[in-house]
Amino acid sequence: MLFYFTLFCIFYLLLVFYFLEISHQKKPTTHSLIVYVDSGLTPSEFEGTRRFREPQNQNPERDISAMDAECGAGSCLGWAARDPSGFLSPYRFSRRVVGGDDVSLRITHCGVCYADVAWTRNALHNSMYPLVPGHEIVGVVAEIGSNVKGFKVGDHVGVGTYVDSCRDCEYCNDFLEVHCSKGSIGTFNSIDIDGTVTKGGYSSYIVVHERYCFKIPDGYPLAMAAPLLCAGITVYTPMMRHKMNQPGKSLGVIGLGGLGHMAVKFGKAFGLKVTVFSTSESKREEALKRLGADGFVNSSDQQQMESLTKTLDFIIDTASGDHPFDPYLSLLKICGTMVLVGFPSEVKLHPGSINLGSRSLSGSLTGGTKDTQDMIEFCAANKIYPEIEIINIQYINEALERLIKKDVRYRFVIDIKNSLK
Numbered sequence: 573m574l575f576y577f578t579l580f581c582i583f584y585l586l587l588v589f590y591f592l593e594i595s596h597q598k599k600p601t602t603h604s605l606i607v608y609v610d611s612g613l614t615p616s617e618f619e620g621t622r623r624f625r626e627p628q629n630q631n632p633e634r635d636i637s638a639m640d641a642e643c644g645a646g647s648c649l650g651w652a653a654r655d656p657s658g659f660l661s662p663y664r665f666s667r668r669v670v671g672g673d674d675v676s677l678r679i680t681h682c683g684v685c686y687a688d689v690a691w692t693r694n695a696l697h698n699s700m701y702p703l704v705p706g707h708e709i710v711g712v713v714a715e716i717g718s719n720v721k722g723f724k725v726g727d728h729v730g731v732g733t734y735v736d737s738c739r740d741c742e743y744c745n746d747f748l749e750v751h752c753s754k755g756s757i758g759t760f761n762s763i764d765i766d767g768t769v770t771k772g773g774y775s776s777y778i779v780v781h782e783r784y785c786f787k788i789p790d791g792y793p794l795a796m797a798a799p800l801l802c803a804g805i806t807v808y809t810p811m812m813r814h815k816m817n818q819p820g821k822s823l824g825v826i827g828l829g830g831l832g833h834m835a836v837k838f839g840k841a842f843g844l845k846v847t848v849f850s851t852s853e854s855k856r857e858e859a860l861k862r863l864g865a866d867g868f869v870n871s872s873d874q875q876q877m878e879s880l881t882k883t884l885d886f887i888i889d890t891a892s893g894d895h896p897f898d899p900y901l902s903l904l905k906i907c908g909t910m911v912l913v914g915f916p917s918e919v920k921l922h923p924g925s926i927n928l929g930s931r932s933l934s935g936s937l938t939g940g941t942k943d944t945q946d947m948i949e950f951c952a953a954n955k956i957y958p959e960i961e962i963i964n965i966q967y968i969n970e971a972l973e974r975l976i977k978k979d980v981r982y983r984f985v986i987d988i989k990n991s992l993k
Contacts (some may be wrong), residue, residue: 650775682773683708683798684984706773732801809939819843964991
């Protein structure tokens with residue numbers, strides 16, 4: 573009995589010492605760098621607009637410091653979600669070896685898209701954990717394969733929403749790789765050619781086939797280039813497909829978020845008369861003064877909506893929340909076109925809304941490699957810069973919560989280079 577009593581006492585003392593040690597450990601303090609970039613800023617002024625924000629732990633039961641033991645192993649450092657809570661924390665993993673046609677780039681910035689929320693939280697019920705999100709990636713070429721001709725070490729490049737495709741079907745041959753017959757390989761949460769799960773741009777570097785890398789012209793700020801790789805190309809592609817680049821024509825933009833504000837910028841650059849539609853009256857001044865839209869309509873006001881009946885040549889619908897379609901279709905001229913780039917849960921409309929006016933309702937995803945490169949060069953030539961807030965990676969969990977609440981003007985961009993350590 574004395575033997576068992578002695579063992580019990582030793583075990584009890586060990587537990588006491590363990591919890592005393594835990595209680596005296598200090599939690600690390602992290603600061604997050606935020607930069608707000610107004611459309612009026614020149615690249616040279618960009619570096620001067622800085623302020624700091626203290627991140628708040630959105631899930632206090634899951635302290636980042638306690639996740640160190642789950643960090644994994646490998647040469648690439650990223651931030652990953654481990655489960656449908658979507659909470660991100662440091663994670664190490666391995667990238668594939670650079671092949672003959674590959675480009676390895678050191679990531680400097682990564683945009684934050686709502687897709688990052690959806691997949692980290694398993695909204696589509698297909699998330700593969702640990703999941704490293706991010707598909708608005710920009711950086712600097714660190715290494716190239718022996719067959720690569722279009723890039724050299726030191727080039728500024730970007731990677732968008734997919735990193736491979738079959739490169740042999742009719743759609744790939746037409747540079748519509750996003751619609752590859754065999755399925756394009758997503759930048760994260762897809763099965764790569766080597767059988768591993770792709771991991772995105774919330775990480776230190778990435779290896780990609782050169783076809784899916786895009787040159788970013790010298791002088792174009794890398795942080796501003798990031799949102800072009802998803803938000804920008806998502807609206808640019810249908811605008812070019814449906815010839816919305818005709819000066820003097822009229823464009824309606826539904827929703828003023830990451831996609832909507834880029835549609836406004838492209839519309840103005842194309843010489844269109846742009847009207848923004850939103851249920852948020854608070855966005856009127858931003859649309860008219862900050863983004864330069866020609867008009868603003870509160871879409872919940874029936875009188876304002878009816879005043880624009882049959883006045884628009886085109887509409888870009890960026891809203892992902894459920895909303896009626898018939899009122900917007902009635903604003904199109906005869907043979908007008910409305911393009912849906914958001915993902916509401918359903919689309920309901922009366923056939924007469926399109927049949928009686930010979931109107932078209934179309935859908936669109938992101939874009940092919942040719943359109944993406946063209947768009948980047950168009951933005952550089954016309955000084956089109958997304959509106960962004962730069963954050964440190966340590967702020968990402970709070971940023972995703974703000975994104976859900978639509979509390980961002982208009983895209984978060986993670987400063988990977990200076991904060992991912």
